Amino acid sequence: xxxxxxxxxxxxxxxxxxxxxxxxxxxxxxxxxxxxxxxxxxxxxxxxxxxxxxxxxxxxxxxxxxxxxxxxxxxxxxxxxxxxxxxxxxxxxxxxxxxxxxxxxxxxxxxxxxxxxxxxxxxxxxxxxxxxxxxxxxxxxxxxxxxxxxxxxxxxxxxxxxxxxxxxxxxxxxxxxxxxxxxxxxxxxxxxxxxxxxxxxxxxxxxxxxxxxxxxxxxxxxxxxxxxxxxxxxxx
Amino acid sequence: xxxxxxxxxxxxxxxxxxxxxxxxxxxxxxxxxxxxxxxxxxxxxxxxxxxxxxxxxxxxxxxxxxxxxxxxxxxxxxxxxxxxxxxxxxxxxxxxxxxxxxxxxxxxxxxxxxxxxxxxxxxxxxxxxxxxxxxxxxxxxxxxxxxxxxxxxxxxxxxxxxxxxxxxxxxxxxxxxxxxxxxxxxxxxxxxxxxxxxxxxxxxxxxxxxxxxxxxxxxxxxxxxxxxxxxxxxxxxxxxxxxxxxxxxxxxxxxxxxxxxxxxxxxxxxxxxxxxxxxxxxxxxxxxxxxxxxxxxxxxxxxxxxxxxxxxxxxxxxxxxxxxxxxxxxxxxxxxxxxxxxxxxxxxxxxxxxxxxxxxxxxxxxxxxxxxxxxxxxxxxxxxxxxxxxxxxxxxxxxxxxxxxxxxxxxxxxxxxxxxxxxxxxxxxxxxxxxxxxxxxxxxxxxxxxxxxxxxxxxxxxxxxxxxxxxxxxxxxxxxxxxxxxxxxxxxxxxxxxxxxxxxxxxxxxxxxxxxxxxxxxxxxxxxxxxxxxxxxxxxxxxxxxxxxxxxxxxxxxxxxxxxxxxxxxxxxxxxxxxxxxxxxxxx
Numbered sequence: 055x056x057x058x059x060x061x062x063x064x065x066x067x068x069x070x071x072x073x074x075x076x077x078x079x080x081x082x083x084x085x086x087x088x089x090x091x092x093x094x095x096x097x098x099x100x101x102x103x104x105x106x107x108x109x110x111x112x113x114x115x116x117x118x119x120x121x122x123x124x125x126x127x128x129x130x131x132x133x134x135x136x137x138x139x140x141x142x143x144x145x146x147x148x149x150x151x152x153x154x155x156x157x158x159x160x161x162x163x164x165x166x167x168x169x170x171x172x173x174x175x176x177x178x179x180x181x182x183x184x185x186x187x188x189x190x191x192x193x194x195x196x197x198x199x200x201x202x203x204x205x206x207x208x209x210x211x212x213x214x215x216x217x218x219x220x221x222x223x224x225x226x227x228x229x230x231x232x233x234x235x236x237x238x239x240x241x242x243x244x245x246x247x248x249x250x251x252x253x254x255x256x257x258x259x260x261x262x263x264x265x266x267x268x269x270x271x272x273x274x275x276x277x278x279x280x281x282x283x284x285x286x287x288x289x290x
Numbered sequence: 291x292x293x294x295x296x297x298x299x300x301x302x303x304x305x306x307x308x309x310x311x312x313x314x315x316x317x318x319x320x321x322x323x324x325x326x327x328x329x330x331x332x333x334x335x336x337x338x339x340x341x342x343x344x345x346x347x348x349x350x351x352x353x354x355x356x357x358x359x360x361x362x363x364x365x366x367x368x369x370x371x372x373x374x375x376x377x378x379x380x381x382x383x384x385x386x387x388x389x390x391x392x393x394x395x396x397x398x399x400x401x402x403x404x405x406x407x408x409x410x411x412x413x414x415x416x417x418x419x420x421x422x423x424x425x426x427x428x429x430x431x432x433x434x435x436x437x438x439x440x441x442x443x444x445x446x447x448x449x450x451x452x453x454x455x456x457x458x459x460x461x462x463x464x465x466x467x468x469x470x471x472x473x474x475x476x477x478x479x480x481x482x483x484x485x486x487x488x489x490x491x492x493x494x495x496x497x498x499x500x501x502x503x504x505x506x507x508x509x510x511x512x513x514x515x516x517x518x519x520x521x522x523x524x525x526x527x528x529x530x531x532x533x534x535x536x537x538x539x540x541x542x543x544x545x546x547x548x549x550x551x552x553x554x555x556x557x558x559x560x561x562x563x564x565x566x567x568x569x570x571x572x573x574x575x576x577x578x579x580x581x582x583x584x585x586x587x588x589x590x591x592x593x594x595x596x597x598x599x600x601x602x603x604x605x606x607x608x609x610x611x612x613x614x615x616x617x618x619x620x621x622x623x624x625x626x627x628x629x630x631x632x633x634x635x636x637x638x639x640x641x642x643x644x645x646x647x648x649x650x651x652x653x654x655x656x657x658x659x660x661x662x663x664x665x666x667x668x669x670x671x672x673x674x675x676x677x678x679x680x681x682x683x684x685x686x687x688x689x690x691x692x693x694x695x696x697x698x699x700x701x702x703x704x705x706x707x708x709x710x711x712x713x714x715x716x717x718x719x720x721x722x723x724x725x726x727x728x729x730x731x732x733x734x735x736x737x738x739x740x741x742x743x744x745x746x747x748x749x750x751x752x753x754x755x756x757x758x759x760x761x762x763x764x765x766x767x768x769x770x771x772x773x774x775x776x777x778x779x780x781x782x783x784x785x786x787x788x789x790x791x792x793x794x795x796x797x798x799x800x801x802x803x804x805x806x807x808x809x810x811x812x813x814x815x816x817x818x819x820x821x822x823x824x825x826x827x828x829x830x831x832x833x834x835x836x837x838x839x840x841x842x843x844x845x846x847x848x849x850x851x852x853x854x855x856x857x858x859x860x861x862x863x864x865x866x867x868x869x870x871x872x873x874x875x876x877x878x
Contacts, residue, residue, distance in 0.1 A: 090801075100647050102801045103841040113848065114840045119647050138802070138837040145805035145834070171830065175812050198798065207346075217352030218642065218798075221625075223808035225798030228355070230347035231333045231362065238348065 061126040068122075076117035076128055077105055087130050088139065088161055090146075091199035092118045093249055096209050099200060102146075104139055104161070108132045140165040148172030149223075151195045154253035158197075180226055185234030187276040188242045190261050193226050195254035202227060202246035202255060215240040297334040301327045306342045314345050315658075317353060317640030321360055322621055329367035329408075331360060345640065356642040356797075358412075358624030359581045366401050366408040370394070370443070371582070372424040375414040375543040375791065376737075376784050377701040377773060381421035382435065387411060389436035390424075393443060413626070413791050414543035415582050418701035418773075419708040420450040428584035449585065452550035453708030456724065460679070460687070460695045461671035462711045465554035470589050473596040476557040482602060484674040488565045489610055493523065496569045496677070503676040503684050504693050506757060509537055509629070509666030510740070510768045511845070515673060518663055521653035523570045525661035529614070532572035533657045534563050535638075535664040538579040538586070539622055539629035542740040543791055544771035547697035548667035550709040552579070552586040556593040560617060562670035564607065565677065567615035570663055575603075575617035578634050581624050590619050626795035630844050631656075631664045633797065644799045645844035668697050668770075688714035692756040696767070700725045702737075702774040719751035721772055730776025735857075737775070739768030741788045742849030744856035745781070766852075782818045782864055785854050789814040792850040803847025806838040810851060822867040831858060 056071040063080050070079045075098075080087050090102035098118045106114035108129040117130075129135065143158070144167045152158045162169060183191040206216045215238040219228035229238045247255045262272045305323050309316055320343065324335050331354055340347045354360040372378075372387050387398075396402060396409040417423040420432020424442065431442050432450035441447040454465050468475040476482070488496055501516030522532060536559060540548045552559060563575045579587055594617050597603045605614045620638055622628050628637045632646035635657045656662020665673075672694060676684050685693045692714035698721055701707040705726025712721070718736055722728060735745045743766050746753065753759060760767050775781065789811040796807040813831055817823045835851030842848045858865055 099799070100843055101799060103837075103843070104801075106841040112840075116647075116841070116843070134836060134840060137833055138841045141833040141837040142801050142805070142841070145809055145837075146801060148809075149805055171826075172809055175809060198801075198804070214346030214348050217346075217348035217355075219351075219355050220798070221356050221642075222793060222796035222798045223804050225804065228348075228351065230351045231336070239346070 059122050059124050059126075061122050061124070061128060063128040064130055070122060072122070074122050076107060076109075076115065076120050076122055076126075079122050080117065080128070080130060085130060087117045088164070089118060090158065090161070090197065090251070091201070093199075093201055093251075096201055096204050096249065101198070101200060102142065104142055106135060106138060108135050114138065136165065140167050143167045144169070144171045146197060148175055149178050150197050150252070151177075151192075152197075152252065154195060155197075155251060157251060176223075178223065178226070183234070184258075186236050186240075186242070187258060188244070189235075189247050189258055190256050191227075191235075192254050192256065195252045196227055197252055197254075198225055198227070199251060201249040201251070205245040205249055206240075210245050211241070211243055213239050213241055213243070216246070297328075297332045299334060299338060302335060302338060306338060309342050313343055314349075314640035315638060316343055317345060317350065318357075318620065318623060318637060321350075321354065322623065325360060326367070329361070329369075329405075330365040331362050333362075336362070343640075349641070352642050353640065356625065357581075357622070360623050364401060364405065366406050368406060368427045369408045369410060370424065370426055371410050371412040371415065373413070373415045373417075373422060374411040374787070376787050377414070377418035377544060377707070378422035379783070379787065380702055380775070380779060381433075383422035385436050386422050386424070386434045386439065389439040390443070393439055412582070412624075413794060414541065414545070416540060416546040416549050416580065417450065418544055418546050418699065419453045421701065421707070423450075425582065425584070428588075430585055452546070452553055453706070454550050454554070454711070455706065455708045456698075456710035456712040458687070458695070458713070459711050460675045461668065461697070462551060462555070462709070464558065465550060468555065470554050470556055471592050473557060473593070473600055476555070480678070481557055482561055484677040485561050485564050485568075485602070486608065487677055488568055489608055489613070493569045493571065496565070497523065499676060499681055500569075500673060502681040503672075504691075505669065505672045505676060506692075507666055508668035508672065508696065508770070509540075510742070510766065512757060512767070515665060515669055518653060518665070519566065519570050522572065522656075522661045522663045525654045527661050529567075529571045529573045531660045532570060533574045533576060533660060533662040534566045534570065534572050534615075535631075535634065535657060535662055536563055536575070536577040536667055536670055537629060537631065537634060537664055538577050538583075538667050539626075539634060540667075540769060541580050541582070541626040541629055541795075542742065542769055542771065543788065544701050544737065544740055544773045545699050545769040546701075547699050547709045547770055549583055549586055550697070551667055551671055552583070553589055556586070556589045557597060558671060558674065559590070559667055560593055560597050560603065562674045563617060564602065564615050565674060566663055566665070566670065568607075568613055572661075572663065573614045573616070574657075575615055576620060576638060576657065577617060578620045578622060578628065578638060580629075581622040587619070587621055594619055625797075626791075627797045627844075627846055630846060633844070634664070635662070642797070644797050645846075647843065689754075689756050689758070691758040696755070696770055698755070698770040698772050700772045700774070703729045703776040703779065704774045705729060714756045715754050717752045717754050718746070718772060721755070722751070722774055725774075728774055728776050730778055732777055733774060734777045734779060735775045735781060735860075737771060737773040737784070737853060739766035740771040741791050742766070742845070742852055743768045743771060744852055745860060746856075747860055766849075780818075781857055781861065782814070785857055785864070786811075786814050786818045788853050792846070796846065796850070800841075800843035800847060802837040803842045803844075803850060806834045806842075806847065807850050810834050810838075810854060814854060817865060823865050828858060828865050831855065 100116040100119040105117040180193040423432040633643040
């Protein structure tokens with residue numbers, strides 16, 4: 055039998071198995087804590103900190119990676135929690151093109167974020183990589199949630215085609231020496247595209263359809279080289 | 291620099307051969323050795339390294355990109371690195387840089403046409419008592435003036451020794467008095483006495499001694515050393531699966547205390563680690579040294595070799611059957627974040643220095659996810675001091691709640707900057723007086739604890755430096771930084787440098803820190819350079835500070851706003867649109 059833990063979240067009692075995260079404990083009683091980088095099927099790394107909640111300490115706790123404790127008192131909407139959440143969202147919005155990330159647009163509205171607050175400050179910019187027939191990589195839209203890197207590595211595919219360029223604010227998802235995907239170990243499984251929350255990774259067909267390209271032309275563009283499927287395609 | 295058409299891998303062959311059969315944990319040392327061959331890491335070299343260690347190429351790329359001292363673009367074998375952080379700045383680093391730039395005809399980040407020299411401006415090199423300072427390849431240089439630049443660039447400028455003052459010198463008793471390369475000298479002056487004594491005791495008794503000594507971690511986190519050792523000892527695992535790590539990655543602007551010991555008395559660190567290994571029941575020792583300490587690296591390497599040859603490291607140490615302990619010296623590569631204990635583990639494991647989520651803690655899941663003691667260099671030095679002098683004598687130093695001595699890094703506008711070993715309880719004013727007093731008319735401000743610390747004004751100089759006062763008055767002892775600013779210093783310039791430091795050193799893992807350190811820098815920069823703050827800037831700094839302090843994943847982000855907000859709070863006029871350059875008049 056599992057040990058059960060009793061805690062209080064926003065004044066409501068919750069009884070959950072030991073080892074449950076605050077995020078899941080809250081969900082079990084109908085309280086939704088906002089998340090950005092978190093994906094239920096992937097290793098949680100506590101990156102975005104948008105799920106941070108008050109647990110009565112000096113530091114807030116990231117709900118996705120903090121497990122519950124007996125008698126814990128969690129507040130998911132204190133003034134500081136909301137300020138931190140809003141500020142992170144505002145900074146993210148001033149750095150990244152979130153126009154194709156509906157979930158983040160919802161959060162910006164929900165937390166009354168001032169989307170012009172950090173206007174004019176440096177954005178994290180990068181050329182769009184169109185280097186293979188399957189998907190585009192537009193890191194101007196990338197929030198560094200690491201999901202693609204993780205599914206490419208130990209969380210799913212064990213392909214290890216992706217890593218990082220730079221560090222700090224200037225961190226971008228990258229490949230070995232900036233190689234195009236055709237020259238990496240990528241097997242085009244598509245899992246990275248599937249988990250990307252902001253459309254930074256986008257199926258090429260979808261991209262071309264959005265550009266108003268005729269489906270027949272798309273077929274011709276993405277099926278070049280007949281059966282020689284690993285032939286490198288020049289960057290546009 | 292013209293890139294050669296083909297990369298000659300012949301010199302790399304023998305290096306790779308030595309690493310064959312090893313794994314990812316050898317990545318950083320191999321990258322260092324490979325880079326020494328041609329000054330940088332071309333793709334062919336990285337590919338060969340990947341094949342040798344069986345590490346995915348993308349991961350190697352990520353590691354090279356993370357560490358400032360690894361280069362994947364053409365770079366000379368000789369890199370000139372000049373510090374541009376506060377202590378050096380106040381001591382004339384800009385003029386020295388200008389002279390170097392004129393002489394070399396290079397701007398920061400550039401490599402000469404012939405590919406023989408690269409010039410960089412870098413964060414604090416940890417030699418603030420010799421400000422302004424610089425590195426010429428592996429040669430250190432300090433107290434530079436524009437007139438010294440020729441000698442410095444020719445490599446004939448003398449290397450400065452650490453400056454050690456204060457007293458009683460307990461943990462630095464031998465420093466400066468013995469030949470740091472001689473084991474015989476070390477033994478002659480009481481070296482390995484503590485280890486011999488430890489071997490006459492049961493580990494449990496050493497643990498209770500450590501707990502009785504109340505030695506708290508001297509790297510800034512103040513965790514009780516006895517408790518840390520005991521938890522690791524009690525963690526399940528064979529001694530071969532437990533580790534003692536010396537955190538020698540001090541890189542915070544204004545911090546240079548551990549270098550004093552490692553350069554002047556390197557054997558004492560090895561002795562302290564062996565004592566820890568014996569007490570905890572751990573066979574693996576690691577020293578993770580910051581990449582910008584070339585001389586400490588040489589002296590520690592030499593010490594490890596000699597200690598091993600004399601039987602102070604290895605199997606059955608000092609004839610004690612079953613007491614095995616050895617040390618591997620690891621060199622960082624330009625990443626302050628690797629002083630964060632879990633990021634340091636990642637670096638040793640051959641990864642980007644991303645801090646891990648805690649819990650689990652190092653005492654059970656440390657290096658290679660095995661039980662690990664990780665202590666700051668000074669903390670380890672304190673343990674042997676306690677063993678040598680006994681708990682009672684140790685408690686006679688300092689105050690009741692803060693027994694023993696502390697190394698303070700006094701730098702900036704004082705006459706005699708240096709490492710001051712003093713008992714806890716002295717006030718900031720007393721330390722400044724010991725250091726010969728302020729240069730200039732008066733103390734305008736003091737940065738306490740480090741870049742992650744707080745500014746205090748002249749009215750708080752009588753604050754005693756103890757753990758209890760630190761708690762009560764809300765200032766950090768941190769790594770022992772006391773950086774002094776006189777009335778002529780523009781504090782906004784110092785704030786800008788601290789903000790620049792954190793933005794440069796943020797690892798990029800968690801959003802509040804990666805984004806917040808950048809935005810904080812941009813706001814402080816426009817206050818300094820572009821005509822003062824815009825409406826709302828102070829509120830922005832506060833919100834960014836709140837988000838970073840309360841929600842960042844590790845200590846870097848949690849403290850990155852501390853000094854800057856403390857200045858904004860104490861001197862609101864700094865953030866006035868009409869605040870003029872130079873002197874700040876208020877003295878609250």
